[in-house]
Amino acid sequence: DTGVSQDPRHKITKRGQNVTFRCDPISEHNRLYWYRQTLGQGPEFLTYFQNEAQLEKSRLLSNRFSAERPKGSFSTLEIQRTEQGDSAMYLCASSLGTGYEKLFFGSGTQLSVL
């Protein structure tokens, strides 16, 4: 059990560029969540997967954001045409089943859009 791994840890990009983040959950975990956190705020739900199926997506999520989890293993989160307002920490978390008692977060990817 190596924990939830996220890559890269930091990403600096120019406005208008596309970025992609990767999350590797704990190996047997079937649920994977993406959250976004800005300074001084709590994590904001973006989307979650159960195995390879994307079951829920935040209504606040722009259509510039897309997430995938092929084969129910790792997940990617892509942001197209980045804007300065996208600057945030992107957190991935995974769990086995529906219980949040065993929800583990990764260290996050810090995105800065210049």
Place this chain on the structure above:
Amino acid sequence: QKEVEQNSGPLSVPEGAIASLNCTYSDRVSQSFFWYRQYSGKSPELIMSIYSNGDKEDGRFTAQLNKASQYVSLLIRDSQPSDSATYLCAVTGNAGNMLTFGGGTRLMVKP
């Protein structure tokens, strides 16, 4: 109105004192309630969960839930400087699929 509300703080307490952190939520059908601790630059980690009205104790931590008042709190006894962090309240809704976080309360424990 935010779904989960917390005073952003900072809440400053002296070492050894009791720190009291509060959270209110708007969805009456919320079922599960959690407290996470987040150190600066780190990811959140679960410290307490509570599902039914009343108190739940775990070491120096006590979570209190009052569903009628839509209120959940966390007490930290014998506060230590290492408890200095942001404490996030999180709630699941009726479907239980989504964890909604409050904005967090920053706690500072002074030696």
